[in-house]
Amino acid sequence: xxxxxxxxxxxxxxxxxxxxxxxxxxxxxxxxxxxxxxxxxxxxxxxxxxxxxxxxxxxxxxxxxxxxxxxxxxxxxxxxxxxxxxxxxxxxxxxxxxxxxxxxxxxxxxxxxxxxxxxxxxxxxxxxxxxxxxxxxxxxxxxxxxxxxxxxxxxxxxxxxxxxxxxxxxxxxxxxxxxxxxxxxxxxxxxxxxxxxxxxxxxxxxxxxxxxxxxxxxxxxxxxxxxxxxxxxxxxxxxxxxxxxxxxxxxxxxxxxxxxxxxxxxxxxxxxxxxxxxxxxxxxxxxxxxxxxxxxxxxxxxxxxxxxxxxxxxx
Amino acid sequence: xxxxxxxxxxxxxxxxxxxxxxxxxxxxxxxxxxxxxxxxxxxxxxxxxxxxxxxxxxxxxxxxxxxxxxxxxxxxxxxxxxxxxxxxxxxxxxxxxxxxxxxxxxxxxxxxxxxxxxxxxxxxxxxxxxxxxxxxxxxxxxxxxxxxxxxxxxxxxxxxxxxxxxxxxxxxxxxxxxxxxxxxxxxxxxxxxxxxxxxxxxxxxxxxxxxxxxxxxxxxxxxxxxxxxxxxxxxxxxxxxxxxxxxxxxxxxxxxxxxxxxxxxxxxxxxxxxxxxxxxxxxxxxxxxxxxxxxxxxxxxxxxxxxxxxxxxxxxxxxxxxxxxxxxxxxxxxxxxxxxxxxxxxxxxxxxxxxxxxxxxxxxxxxxxxxxxxxxxxxx
Numbered sequence: 001x002x003x004x005x006x007x008x009x010x011x012x013x014x015x016x017x018x019x020x021x022x023x024x025x026x027x028x029x030x031x032x033x034x035x036x037x038x039x040x041x042x043x044x045x046x047x048x049x050x051x052x053x054x055x056x057x058x059x060x061x062x063x064x065x066x067x068x069x070x071x072x073x074x075x076x077x078x079x080x081x082x083x084x085x086x087x088x089x090x091x092x093x094x095x096x097x098x099x100x101x102x103x104x105x106x107x108x109x110x111x112x113x114x115x116x117x118x119x120x121x122x123x124x125x126x127x128x129x130x131x132x133x134x135x136x137x138x139x140x141x142x143x144x145x146x147x148x149x150x151x152x153x154x155x156x157x158x159x160x161x162x163x164x165x166x167x168x169x170x171x172x173x174x175x176x177x178x179x180x181x182x183x184x185x186x187x188x189x190x191x192x193x194x195x196x197x198x199x200x201x202x203x204x205x206x207x208x209x210x211x212x213x214x215x216x217x218x219x220x221x222x223x224x225x226x227x228x229x230x231x232x233x234x235x236x237x238x239x240x241x242x243x244x245x246x247x248x249x250x251x252x253x254x255x256x257x258x259x260x261x262x263x264x265x266x267x268x269x270x271x272x273x274x275x276x277x278x279x280x281x282x283x284x285x286x287x288x289x290x291x292x293x294x295x296x297x298x299x300x301x302x303x304x305x306x307x308x309x310x311x312x313x314x315x
Numbered sequence: 316x317x318x319x320x321x322x323x324x325x326x327x328x329x330x331x332x333x334x335x336x337x338x339x340x341x342x343x344x345x346x347x348x349x350x351x352x353x354x355x356x357x358x359x360x361x362x363x364x365x366x367x368x369x370x371x372x373x374x375x376x377x378x379x380x381x382x383x384x385x386x387x388x389x390x391x392x393x394x395x396x397x398x399x400x401x402x403x404x405x406x407x408x409x410x411x412x413x414x415x416x417x418x419x420x421x422x423x424x425x426x427x428x429x430x431x432x433x434x435x436x437x438x439x440x441x442x443x444x445x446x447x448x449x450x451x452x453x454x455x456x457x458x459x460x461x462x463x464x465x466x467x468x469x470x471x472x473x474x475x476x477x478x479x480x481x482x483x484x485x486x487x488x489x490x491x492x493x494x495x496x497x498x499x500x501x502x503x504x505x506x507x508x509x510x511x512x513x514x515x516x517x518x519x520x521x522x523x524x525x526x527x528x529x530x531x532x533x534x535x536x537x538x539x540x541x542x543x544x545x546x547x548x549x550x551x552x553x554x555x556x557x558x559x560x561x562x563x564x565x566x567x568x569x570x571x572x573x574x575x576x577x578x579x580x581x582x583x584x585x586x587x588x589x590x591x592x593x594x595x596x597x598x599x600x601x602x603x604x605x606x607x608x609x610x611x612x613x614x615x616x617x618x619x620x621x622x623x624x625x626x627x628x629x630x631x632x633x634x635x636x637x638x639x640x641x642x643x644x645x646x647x648x649x650x651x652x653x654x655x656x657x658x659x660x661x662x663x664x665x666x667x668x669x670x671x672x673x674x675x676x677x678x679x680x681x682x683x684x685x686x687x688x689x690x691x692x693x694x695x
Contacts, residue, residue, distance in 0.1 A: 077347035078392030079400070082386055082670050089347045159439060160374070160419020244374075247389060247398045249347050256372055257402050270553050271382030271405050273670040274572060 021105045058291070065288030068281040073289075078247040078259075083275045088286050091264035094164060095293070098243060101168035101232050101253055102175055109172075110179025117180070118187040119209055145173040146238025146260055153242065164250070165257035167243030171232040178231050182224030186217045200310040215312055219305030226301035231296050236262035242256050261290040343647075346679055367656060370398035373650040374587075377403075377411025377424030378516055379551060380570055381634050383671035384453050385424065391658050391666040399650060408634075409515045409539065415440050415637065421651045422638040426454075426514075426516020427539070428615040429637060430607055441639030448612035448693055451685045452658050453634040454674040456591035457521060458571040458579040462559050463487065463502065472493040472583040477525045477532035479566060480508050482545045487564060501629045509558045509567035510541040511676030512548030520632045523570045527620035528629075570632060572672025582630055593674035595628030601677050602627055607683070612689040614638055631674075639691050648695035 028036075111132060121127025149170035153161045169290030190213050198208035214221070244257035247265050268283035375385075382405040389401045399625070410426040414643040415423040418439025428434070434447040441447070459471060471479075475491050476482040484491055488501045511518045520540055525533035535542035546564070547557040555569045559577055571579065571591040581588035589595055606615045620629045638655060642648040657663045664675035676682065 072348075075348040077350055079350050080390050081349065082390035082666070085347070087347070147553065154419075158419060159417045160414060162374075244402060244404060246400065246402045249350060256400075257374070267405075270551055271379060271386070272553070272573065273383040273386060274575065274672050275670075278577070 012054040025249065049180035061261045061284060061288045061291055064281070064284035068285035069288060073282075073285055078250050078264075079249075081247070083273055084278045086282065088282070088289065089263065090246070090266055091286065092289065092293075093249065093251065093260045094243070094258040095233065095261040095290075097251070097253055098164050098167045098171065098239070099229055101165060102171040102232055103225065105168060105228055106179055106202060106228065107171040110176045110228070111183050111310070112220065114183030114187055115175070115209060115214075117184050119205070119213065134177045134180045137173070138181065140173070142170075142174055142235050143237040143241070146241040148173065149238065150242045153264045157296075161243035162242060162257045163255055164243055164253040167239045167258065170238040170242050170252065171235060174235065174238070175232045178228040179225060183217075184223055186220030187213060187225060189220065190216045200230045218312070219309050220310060222304045224303045226297055226304065230297050230301070233294060233297070234262055234290060236266050239263050240266065261286055261293070265290065325340045326637065328576070340592070361485050366628060367396070367653065368398065368579055369396050369650060369653055371423045371646055371650055372652060373402075373647070375401070375403045375417070375636075376406050376414050376420055377655060378408040378426045378634050379405035380426055380516055380632060381405070381424040381453050381671075382551050382678075384667035384673055385665040387670035388654070388658050389664055390670075391663055392654055395657060398655075401654060405682035407514060409514050412637075421647055424485075424634060424636055426632060426634045427519055428606075428613075428635050431606075434609065434613050434637075436638065442641040442643040442695070445639045446610050446612060447637050448640055448655075448660055449635045449637045449687050450614050450655070450689050451600075451616060451676065452636045453632075453671070454593075454596050454666075454676065455597040455630055455632050455634075455672065456571045456593065457517060457524075457568050457630045458561055458574050458577070458591040458629050459582060459630070460569050460577040460579055461566040462577065463504070466499055466501070467578045468497065469499060469578070469580045470583070470588045471580045473528035474532040475524060476582070477529040478508065479506055480525075480546065481532065481543055482508075483532070483685070491694075499666060504564040507565040508541070508546040509549050509562070509563050509565050510546050510557060511555060512541065514539045514632065515551075517552070517570060521630070522618050523618070524630045526529060531598045532686040538661060548624065551688065567606055568630075575672070582628070584627055584629060585625075587625065589626065589628050590630055591630070593668065595626055596631040597674040597677050598624060598627040599629040599631050600633065601679065602629075612692040614685050614689050627660065638693055640694070642693075642695050645695035648693060652690065652693040655693065659686050659690055 012294065027033075072085065074089055074092070075086040076085070077090035078086045078088075079090075113134070117127055117130060121130065149166050152169065153163070153166040194212050194216065195208055198212045199205070203211070239260050240263050243260060243263070245263050246257040246259050250256050250258045263281050265286040266280045272279040333503065336648040367624070382403065385403040385405075388675045389403070392399065394403060398640060404411075408427055411420075412425055414420055416433075416438045420440045423440075428449050429447055434449060436444045436446055438445070438447065459476060459621055461469060463469075467490075471492070472495055475484065475495065478491065485506055487506055516539060518541055520535060522533070522535065523537040525538050526535075542547070542634070547558060547562070549555040549567070552570055552573050555567050556574055556577070559565050559567050559569070566580075569577075579591050583588045583589075591647070599619070600616065600621055602624050603616050603619040606617040616633055616637070618629070618631070618633065622629050636655060636658060638651050639648075642651065658667075659676065661675075667673050668675050676686065
């Protein structure tokens with residue numbers, strides 16, 4: 001049904017038929033149906049309005065990013081490049097490395113916290129404190145996480161230390177609460193009967209969790225983890241602060257600055273040479289690549305859970 | 316059963332692929348096509364002839380005004396020393412100086428030099444008690460840029476500029492503007508002055524210029540943070556360019572190299588109207604004196620904003636590179652010394668002029684000698 005129809009602007013044969021049977025008790029009254037149509041029309045309009053900015057962003061990134069979407073973009077770094085040319089391989093690799101390291105830190109920690117909250121915590125004091133702490137961590141501005149990681153690594157390894165690992169620690173602070181929240185929700189959905197059945201058969205608790213609760217919740221847990229990754233992959237401010245920026249490739253998380261895609265986009269936009277078009281094109285191409293990475297992750301989040309469920313069923 | 320096994324395999328492969336893609340990359344030893352194998356690989360510096368075969372990482376931070384020039388220098392230096400990776404974080408002059416004092420940086424780019432007593436020592440990035448080496452490396456005209464339909468030429472005297480930015484003149488057809496622009500058809504349009512909302516060296520130089528040339532109209536003095544409450548604020552140079560490009564009737568101040576597509580006003584110098592240009596900026600520097608009472612490695616200008624020399628454009632930004640005379644790590648000293656030597660060389664200054672639109676250091680023998688002597692002091 002189109003928006004115009006739901007708003008009742010275009011009377012159709014169906015509308016006339018509706019009116020004819022208004023009096024029959026089996027159909028809702030005209031007033032109710034009109035209200036229903038207005039309400040659903042308003043909702044459709046709201047969805048369309050919300051989708052407009054998204055469509056504009058995708059359109060802008062596509063049309064402007066396509067200009068530099070060539071092979072050189074994926075085989076070159078910015079090392080020694082002035083003006084035209086160059087690529088973002090170093091930033092793409094950096095983003096994958098930093099995001100991977102973040103996931104390695106955040107997913108086990110977040111999952112462990114969620115297991116404690118659902119399986120052991122109950123009404124205990126520590127569980128309450130943990131829940132509140134997670135709530136607070138969710139609302140921490142990302143730059144604060146960046147500052148915390150910066151301070152930590154400056155204390156440990158000397159002032160001004162920047163590395164991909166420091167960036168991963170900062171991002172993990174943002175990702176952990178997301179993982180805890182989503183994992184807790186999913187673990188709660190596992191029916192209590194299953195747990196009780198396991199316990200009744202004499203399994204210890206850890207075994208029930210490992211063999212029954214976690215496998216049952218696995219698809220949801222995976223989706224939550226991937227969404228957490230999608231949440232942090234576009235973060236700029238903390239990475240700018242603690243991972244820094246470099247023109248060259250760096251595969252070593254533990255040492256040296258590491259470029260990432262969001263920071264690449266930011267630096268291309270914020271510090272341009274005389275040939276501004278070259279910088280703008282690189283920035284838009286970077287935005288397009290980053291969006292593509294996020295879309296791939298989201299698709300993976302949708303495709304993975306059924307795959308895993310299949311795996312388990314066939315075991 | 317067989318079907319389930321293949322499914323299992325397919326699922327396992329998917330999971331493995333994604334995990335492997337994310338985590339396995341650290342083991343990858345690929346390299347970007349434009350990067351040579353670092354010196355460890357043996358080929359080292361094949362592109363440069365003048366290189367000393369240095370290797371390592373050199374980190375700097377500071378003024379965002381220098382970032383385009385720093386990019387040119389990094390590019391040029393990469394051709395000489397293929398084994399060195401230079402990084403520059405354009406965090407702003409103030410933050411750059413703070414980081415340098417805290418430690419961990421090789422050099423800092425700053426629009427305002429360290430104060431004379433700060434330059435004597437006490438910086439975490441240096442060996443204990445090492446004084447600083449400061450040299451001017453980036454000279455650029457600041458344009459008073461505006462966006463007016465049909466108007467590309469405009470004459471603005473310093474006190475008119477000051478009145479516009481303090482809210483005393485609010486319309487483009489104000490008699491004060493008309494008086495200096497008899498041939499321009501000025502529209503009846505409110506003026507929208509744009510200033511930098513962040514702490515900025517550009518603001519510092521702009522307010523310094525107004526303080527010197529229009530003391531009655533501009534009373535807030537020289538400050539890196541915009542002192543007035545009215546007007547539109549814009550973040551960083553690019554924010555300023557965007558605000559001016561988008562806003563009809565807007566006016567602002569911006570590094571001329573970064574505002575090629577905007578209209579630039581001519582400012583009054585003596586009784587002439589002068590447009591921003593690299594040559595005018597160089598001339599204004601030549602009219603200025605070096606600040607006295609500083610160490611031998613500390614080459615800092617006291618800019619002459621009120622010069623009346625023909626063709627000089629005194630609304631300029633002179634940005635410095637600061638480094639240590641002595642480093643605790645001899646390797647850092649070597650890298651900083653090589654990089655700064657390249658930056659102040661004729662070649663390095665030309666590279667910056669081409670990518671950033673800055674004025675090369677004047678070829679005045681006296682200044683060149685002083686700058687080279689200062690850079691030569693860097694050691695360990």
